[in-house]
Amino acid sequence: IPLIPTSPSSMINQYKFEDEPELRDLFITVDDPESHITAIETFITYRVVTKTSRGEFDSSEYEVRRRYQDFLWLKSRLEEAHPTLIIPPLPEKFIMKGMVERFSDEFIETRRKALHKFLNRIAEHPTLAFNEDFKIFLTAQTWELSTHKKQGPGLFSRMGQTVRAVASSVRGGGVKNRPDMFTDINDYMETFNQKINLLDKISQRIYKEERGYYCEMKEYGPIHTLWCASEEDLVDSLKGVASCIDKCCKATENRMAGLSENLLPVLHEYVLYSEILTGVLKRRDQIQAELDSKVDALSNKKAEKDLLTEEIGNLEDKVECANNALKADWDRWKQNMQHDMKTAFLNVAENNIHYYEQCLATWESFLTSQTVDLHLGEDSEDKP
């Protein structure tokens, strides 16, 4: 049974994995999407490669193929095992926007990157990384995983319980004895949820406008070259402008790529995280509600006193564990979020600086070439 570190200090070390790679001993990649066509359905599998030096793993390298369903299974198992830990988000089943088709290359690539992120987030997590189902997910062959999946408690029965639990908490269970800390987190998440959704929309819109700008610029440059055909004396200037516009076009492409590779996936992940956190808080409330209802029962029914007292004792432990786990994971999540946001927006700023620097260089060199051979005439007062 692996040691579960619970002290916050060890977790702070863990989240800095990008800066100190020596601390990582589990490397996972998700790539190589492949289409599978059977009589019943068509689906995509992804190659999951794991490299590790951890003792719990029999081998140091594994390669398996997994489909989206398998990821869903893993997520629900982690949620069951750790109801008050923040399980990383999975990419959505499908996008309703209508612009991206279910199996388009763009969709698959976005999904692949998100799945890659998902597994790596788990791998960094001080608790989740040591989960047994996680290990099986990474190492078992397809048929082995199938068998293993059938053994555990049914997905549907668990789902039913969760639905009832959520329903009961909605009716007001668990909120009255909620510690202030979790009320604060709840309030925070309400605002954060709003803001992150807005940022996601704004950033998508910026991407769209940049793409529109790119398309128009692509048409704009060549017109100057076309104009050359009827203007002998202006060929140099016109060709120069056309070339500058084309270079700016390419720079715009790079800027767009920066958005779609860095900012957009990060913001979207946190949009999903925000939903997850709402769920985690509810589950904690629900565990609390179980305790509260037993305590209420104790004060009413003097008969089963001993039994209830024992149950209450167990539930009190359960609540304490849940609260501690959530508190620690919340701190960790908050640190990660700050780091991710800072990195993402720094990246945006750098991309924009780079974009403008490239454009500046190209126009400056055009200007230099023009002013070298411009004869400044004395008719300058005629000019508007």
Next chain:
Amino acid sequence: MERPEAEVLGASDSCQAGEAEPGTGPAEEEPGGGAAGTMMEDCLSKKIEITVSEAEKRTGRNAMNMQETYTAYLIETRAVESQTEGQCSPPDSLWRRYSEFELLRNYLLVNYPHIVVPPLPEKRAEFVWHKLSADNMDPDFVERRRIGLENFLIRVASHPIICQDKIFYSFLTQEGGWKEMVNETGFQLKADSRLKALNATFRVKNPDKRFTELKHYSDELQSVISHLLRVRARVADRLYGVYKVHGNYGRVFSEWSAIEKEMGDGLQSAGHHMDVYAASIDDILEEEEHYADQLKEYLFYAEALRAVCRKHELMQYDLEMAAQDLASKKQQCEELATGTLRTFSLKGMTSKLFGQETPEQREGKIKVLEEQIHEGEEQLKSKNVEGREFVKSAWTDIERFKEQKNQDLKEALINYAVMQISMCKKGIQVWTNAKECFSKM
């Protein structure tokens, strides 16, 4: 009888451009020919400074006694010498509206058909992108029109020939009664009808090749500049979108910073820079509108070029028709004299049917025809001279125009580059500031 064949001006007769003296027109003859420099010194623009300094909304009653709103523009003129002597005398000024500028230009078009007459700024806003209003009363449009009108006056004043026109001078200096004065010149009657011009364009047989080429050139110029302006407007639209959406970051960062302890300050100040970024596009695009106006001027110049070509075609067609008429009269005369009937004519047929005419009648007809032929020959000679003069002087002005165009467009493109450079520098500034704020998150 032998009659010398009348000369018809053809392409081969055109003079070489460049060696021409400035042509004659209704204006007086230019004193010194030669280099453009000496010509310019006599230009009005060197003697007086012209500005269109203000624009004002007015209401009045129009020709049908209905109330209308229009904009009046203040034209100020000041003698250049009075400046250099250290005296800053107050300028003379008067108010004119757009329709008066149009009247002036139409007058110049009719009286100087061999000149590429500078165009007016557009009557209605075209090539708009979503921010710009297409409304003629919009203050930005009025401002750009004011600049365009000033540019028009300076261009006319800088032209060696038309700057000397008295109607133009009165336009600048005489507020009352100018309209009446122009109309009294009767220039509207002199104008060629559109229909006549169109007819000539289709039927002319031997126009000067250079004018045909010039027509093609002006069509291409118009087409490419239109295309450029259309796409530029779309580019401006998108650019506006990119900048303005960033402004939303400002608001959301600010709201978000309220719930963040460590990140709050960085977010808040970064948000401020996003607002600055979003606001910066307004000035950038307004400057670009002036660039678009520079291109538009040459878009409209294309039409002025075509007008000169049309005049040539009209004169050439007129000449060809006159020559054809003369040739046919000569032939008639010859037939009557020799009694041969070479071409089918109704007269010939009727005379065959109803008997030939008497020798006296025939003599009479021949006399009339001979008179007409003599007149015709004189007319053809003067038409030839006119045509040649027109080609010579028109081509001089076209060469002048080409020089001007090359210089202006090259400068415009350089200005465009300067604008882009300024935009890039602003962008680097803002995002560097934002980056610093993000690093404090």
